[in-house]
Amino acid sequence: MKNWLLILVCFWVFMLSAQSENPPNFVVVFCDDLGYGDIGSFGHPLIQTPNIDRMAVEGQKWTQFYVADPVCTPSRAGLLTGRYPIRNGMTSSKRHVFFPDSPNGLPLEELTIAEILKPQGYTSAVIGKWHLGHLPKFLPGQQGFDYYYGIPYSNDMDSDKWEEYLKQSEDPDYFSKTEFFNVPLIENADIIERPADQTTITKRYTEKAVQFIEKNKSQPFFLYLAHSMPHIPLFVSEEFRGRSKSSLYVDVIEEIDWSVGEVLNALEKNNLDQNTIVVFTSDNGPWLLFKTHGGSAGPLRAGKGTTFEGGQRVPTVIWGPGIVTSGVIDQMGATLDLLPTFANLAGAEVPSDRKMDGYDLSLVLTKKTASPRKDFYYWAFAELHAYRNQKYKIHIKQREAINYGGPTIVLERPELYDLNADISEKYNIAETFPDVVSDLMGNLELHLKDVQDRIPDQLAGRMSKE
């Protein structure tokens, strides 16, 4: 009996040491248009997300975590490069994101997390939505990734039904046909399905993610699992359709939660859980234009496309039982910080030949020290809208809360909010604290100068029709 116990203990010690030989693996689960309030542990009354909630309890629940930009393409560029998208031409006043007729992509001289980690022996994959250039010369293989499986731009593109869809925005069944959207599914550089069958897409991404984990279990890896859901039009597999008894949106999120569970299971089954960090987050706030069809920013103001908190603060959980100390982190962090954080944990080098905007959060993860991030600049459509320093946030420009597609509103006087006492940005206190306004305006001006040296707008271009 005692011998068995000894063998068991030795085996366990061996497994632990085998795990820690490699630098840690990184998995980033990046949802599309998931709102701050759309997760159970972030306050949604109906969406049940037991797997993400378990990550939040066992790991860190970040309640003030930002994306680099409130729309898709720039947000992704910010995450992968650790730079505000204004620096690398990935935000534009002319076109919000890349479209099927865009000739450009993320400039190849930009360095992604995959490229930073490669010298340390990492294998990297993008599974899901790319949206940083759909032409072959801009696909993930050109940016340090060893494998790609997914759609190259948003799931509502390549369609002539957009106007019709908008009119029917309250009927979730109206656009249940995957044929309405001529979006290709790509593996590496080949189109393998067109239109992509979106009803099974969350399930298939998950299967590919699990396969990637199994295949790479004995070497360090970076898996960027960028779900195309819950971006509208919503699709869900048969197993999940109607399961929540609430709404299609709820079904869709519950399938994503299932997917998270499958990823955690795969890590545990392959003995990788003690040496892997999983980040769960979203690319921007909910798409409020679609009313009952879109998500919720919870208590935060506005949603996608705006620089109010509802547009850029996203529900974020960082899990890694062998590395991450559990707790609620109510300090600031951003997707911009993932590159330097992963680099530090992997022993990789952060580029020193260009300006970087991220902070290394590794000590917050491992020891719950104070976050080094004390401020954040809110850019949208190539314009600086707002700036947060500690608890104060100043707005100088805005977009409409529901339909951000209109012109930028330049405020006559800056608005000031105390995000500690006024989580919903309701009460402008600029007149009460003129000194704070002037301090924050000073930093804002400096930042505008700091980003002058930049790559020109890559989003505005349009290919002529063939």
Added chain:
Amino acid sequence: MKNWLLILVCFWVFMLSAQSENPPNFVVVFCDDLGYGDIGSFGHPLIQTPNIDRMAVEGQKWTQFYVADPVCTPSRAGLLTGRYPIRNGMTSSKRHVFFPDSPNGLPLEELTIAEILKPQGYTSAVIGKWHLGHLPKFLPGQQGFDYYYGIPYSNDMDSDKWEEYLKQSEDPDYFSKTEFFNVPLIENADIIERPADQTTITKRYTEKAVQFIEKNKSQPFFLYLAHSMPHIPLFVSEEFRGRSKSSLYVDVIEEIDWSVGEVLNALEKNNLDQNTIVVFTSDNGPWLLFKTHGGSAGPLRAGKGTTFEGGQRVPTVIWGPGIVTSGVIDQMGATLDLLPTFANLAGAEVPSDRKMDGYDLSLVLTKKTASPRKDFYYWAFAELHAYRNQKYKIHIKQREAINYGGPTIVLERPELYDLNADISEKYNIAETFPDVVSDLMGNLELHLKDVQDRIPDQLAGRMSKE
């Protein structure tokens, strides 16, 4: 060694059986004006409530739990009697709640939870705010309670500074003086302090609650711990002032969470945790009039005084590791249901000589069966404003979202909301679903007839000045 183990097991079995000899104890922690979004596990980004969150994980987190009325006095009457306050004269179109010049109280012929449980050998206490009549003949001792320690009405009453306070509503320090409010602290029927020192009131309620638990550990008890916080003016003890580094409101809630922890500790220390049910909830939504000084309804619309979800849906956790099966309960429940639920679990009888409005939730607590509550009537100021049946909610009257003190708005046409797809009551779908509107209107008319037989308005009265 083996003998020790045996003795330990025997002792443990003995303790468990000793606990289960008695019917279960009940503790209701009832906050004042705490909003749906003001708890960590209900989505607040800054308020840290580890004790309440622990209750939510170990017990049941109820995400669609309602109070009987969106203001103080009627809400309390509904909880303690299991009847809509319209039935027992506890809601009024003339005065919202009881005031220091009110001559009346909860009618003595009404039966409270304490009176229902008494025949089963229960000892009961009110610790905290009563607000069901401050004259001696209406104090808790007249309504089945064996002990009372607390304030008889709201903590902002007996003051000539109300108007001034309103003007200063954004300065949390302005009303830090407990002397501004001439509120008495009462023990049983004696005034023991006037004005009550409100800075230490949460702490003192907690000490009294722990003493009550210790004193009654060998007999069944019902403890109604009705905090006076976070009703404005906000007060917090020295230990908690500034501790959150966020805002006074956050400090106040974190002291309440500490208090919850003390109650749980006392139950565990006295071996009562396996045979006690603790309900944590609030009397109505946040008081939005006070801006950064009040709380947040999270994703829900409006707050206190309104029949939107933000006014009547409250963050509710039901804990009891020996009795309650853990999980998220996203079905409906109400404070009206506590009386029949406790009665069933205690083997007590629900009154059969009067109309009751509660449902017995005991099987939801113990076995997570479907909730028997499928609908809810939203009353405010003696008028029926709204009605929910399953996912649909119809509004026929409303009050202003921020300052509910104005006149009742009678809607020209009923508004209909789908609370499953539209958690924030943003999109009126009455025109799309006329049949649903007409079904719900039918039930609403029946309910109006059903409450015709009722005790007249007890709140409107005013004593002449002496």
